Amino acid sequence: VSHVVVSKAEGAVYRLSELEPSLRARSLASITGKDPRHVEAILREAERVLRVRGEVIITETRHGLVCANSGVDLSNVGEDRAAALPRDPDLSAQAIRRGIEEATGRKVAVIIADSHGRPFRRGAVNVAIGCSGIQPIWDRRGERDLYGRVLRSKQICVADELASAAELVMGQADEGVPVAIIRGYRYTPGEEGASSIIRPRGENLFL
Amino acid sequence: VSHVVVSKAEGAVYRLSELEPSLRARSLASITGKDPRHVEAILREAERVLRVRGEVIITETRHGLVCANSGVDLSNVGEDRAAALPRDPDLSAQAIRRGIEEATGRKVAVIIADSHGRPFRRGAVNVAIGCSGIQPIWDRRGERDLYGRVLRSKQICVADELASAAELVMGQADEGVPVAIIRGYRYTPGEEGASSIIRPRGENLFL
Structure with missing residues (x-):
């Protein structure tokens, strides 16, 4: 959204x-x-x-x-x-999710997205500023690669990747498409919210 | 890829x-x-x-x-x-593209992707480190929004968004899926390469 x-x-x-x-x-x-x-x-x-x-x-x-x-x-x-951005985008995502689940009886996850610039790369991409029902970061540490080697540092922010995928069909100008429905992606349910994606100041190496 | x-x-x-x-x-x-x-x-x-x-x-x-x-x-x-990363990922993308076009007679664009961390956000996302045949950044400045207002600062890095979308079906561990085919996305052809996504040092506000 x-x-x-x-x-x-x-x-x-x-x-x-x-x-x-x-x-x-x-x-x-x-x-x-x-x-x-x-x-x-x-x-x-x-x-x-x-x-x-x-x-x-x-x-x-x-x-x-x-x-x-x-x-x-x-x-x-x-x-x-x-x-402005929604006051509490995770709460907004939760409210939208509850609304959809009550109206349809289906379990869904909701991501609220905005396009943000990146410090080291030109052009903006859509990222998840709020989410509900999906674990935003898929922690794959401990899994094995094709050769059986244990992965030590693979954490993928699937919520941001889903937001980016959605931007490709939503656009930013006069498309008038404020919502994209993503089907077929097997996500891990979770209640953490997109605020957990934000790197805490102590972890931040560039500020 | x-x-x-x-x-x-x-x-x-x-x-x-x-x-x-x-x-x-x-x-x-x-x-x-x-x-x-x-x-x-x-x-x-x-x-x-x-x-x-x-x-x-x-x-x-x-x-x-x-x-x-x-x-x-x-x-x-x-x-x-x-x-390591390919020596010249844009050239690699070009070679793969030529190979596909010669083998199939179809026009395609090729993106070579790697998952990179972000300074201010946790978790990595796939980004385009090389590309051929697609304009990596869609410059929408000058277009109008739903209310007719001219956009002043919208540049979207669609190559990175496509790379992120692909990661969702490719994975990083033992999936053994090194290539995703994206169909139906209307991109702008171009020969700029993904090196143009890299923010030049003079534009970089965080280093």
């Missing part, structure tokens, strides 16, 4: 004309050439500002996500509006 | 018993608890060592990729062996 449609449904949307940019927001806006009210929304969603260069503002959001503009998006929300 | 099968076919495989670990390799091995001969291979493939913590060695490879162990993999190559 695209985060924008969730943010809209939950009211996690700023009206730009109602935002009073702080001194800091106006200063960052003049450096980056962004709308000061957009920057105000970015700062309100940020735990801390990590990098500013050109028109790029990289922050750590209140969720702990490292991304551009605190994930505050001006696309596909309409004029005078900016969509 | 999994990089390991390409590296094997191209002979980009070290015999550990033939490697003479340098002083630096032995020192890094004692810090990280790795096999000194594995570390020797890692250093030979590295342009520079970026971070060392616990048993993790993050390097920039000669290709410019930032990843653990210079991508030198002990899995699925057999005893006494370590698979």
